[in-house]
Amino acid sequence: MYADALKQHGKIFAVAPMIDWTDRHCRFLHRQLSRHALLYTEMIVADAIIHGPRERLLSYSPAEHPVALQLGGSDAGKLSEAVRIAADYGYDEINLNVGCPSDRVQSGTFGACLMRDPALVADLVAAMKQVSTVPVTVKCRIGVDDQEPAEVLPGFLDRMIGAGADAIWIHARKAWLQGLSPKENREIPPLDYELVHRMKRENPDVFLGINGGIADLGQAAGHLAVMDGVMLGRAAYQNAGLLAGVDELMEFGAVEKTRTADIDWLKLRDTMMAYADEVIASGGRLHHVTRHMVGLFQGFAGARRFRQILSAEATRPGAGVEVIAAAFAAVDIDGGPRAQPEEKRLAG
Known part of the structure; x- marks a missing residue:
């Protein structure tokens, strides 16, 4: 490899x-x-x-x-x-x-x-x-x-x-x-x-x-x-x-630059919804998938609401993939990420 x-x-x-x-x-x-x-x-x-x-x-x-x-x-x-x-x-x-x-x-x-x-x-x-x-x-x-x-x-x-x-x-x-x-x-x-x-x-x-x-x-x-x-x-x-x-x-x-504007966000949404459906059908929970998604929209308008929906709704018993759709709908995808101050950049 x-x-x-x-x-x-x-x-x-x-x-x-x-x-x-x-x-x-x-x-x-x-x-x-x-x-x-x-x-x-x-x-x-x-x-x-x-x-x-x-x-x-x-x-x-x-x-x-x-x-x-x-x-x-x-x-x-x-x-x-x-x-x-x-x-x-x-x-x-x-x-x-x-x-x-x-x-x-x-x-x-x-x-x-x-x-x-x-x-x-x-x-x-x-x-x-x-x-x-x-x-x-x-x-x-x-x-x-x-x-x-x-x-x-x-x-x-x-x-x-x-x-x-x-x-x-x-x-x-x-x-x-x-x-x-x-x-x-x-x-x-x-x-x-x-x-x-x-x-x-x-x-x-x-x-x-x-x-x-x-x-x-x-x-x-x-x-x-x-x-x-x-x-x-x-x-x-x-x-x-x-x-x-x-x-x-x-x-x-x-x-x-970090090319978040080039992502097909709707395709990503649909792919993750289909994947989460499979996880739930096999005995998993929605949160097992969505907990990794909360950082997707750093710098976008609506990112805070996106995180709130995933954090609060995806952990509820019986939560389904409609939560992912609702979270994506809260984000201004077309607006793209806003410039972030240097001191707010994440350390890896």
Whole structure:
């Protein structure tokens, strides 16, 4: 997949894996906005795949491709078994989480705390590669706690490259495993883009992507001038309309603005209504779909009312897809987004 994408576009744009956010319904919405963006699942723990409800955890719409499965774990045998199981579901990539700083992840001795043991991570990657039929990649931080990123990151990357990792996505912040919440770890540790850029310059033949604090496609284009890939998280989720400019960015290397005006909003409405109907018919609730849609109309007149309708009405027992129609009707679609002050731009 990486070779094909790089051959076609030269670069990769991805939407970051985000726990409680990038579930299958979120990814289906994002795919309607971009054909080319690489989409990631939430992190799924290897034990859950082995012992839990596999179909619920791993199934997804074929429309989501290209889609990557992110795994959490620190046991080579369990991760290998999870990769074998996931093979039946046809993911385009398997990614190992070496960046999540939450207490729950630390208690399982995986996520960002694995940055302290690059030899173990290399063993995990090698074991996953041995059984995987698709690329195996790593998503990491630049360091943790008292580590000096400029000292530890080069060696960490060398280990991953030696283990055969097909790509490495680097969140350009250190993680503090004690004293900061996961939310604070996404905001407080300073970003060090230059270090990540330097890693790419020093490893010209290795796919390296960058993540962390990237707020819009203009910033993404700046990173793509140096990096092989760019990954947006919160910005892509909270202002999903910006994804409408991704295909232009990938095809032409630049985008003048977030092209929300070019979206066929009525087609999107109808597609999401049909999709939500299927979800409800299979036992889900409307809110499972619409909770990912509330950020669609950032800057549009009527956006606040759109959010209110989805937030209040979609959660009611028995709510149907007419709620989506009512929410869209509240927005001045033809008016397009208004310019936003610089300080109100979302951080990704």
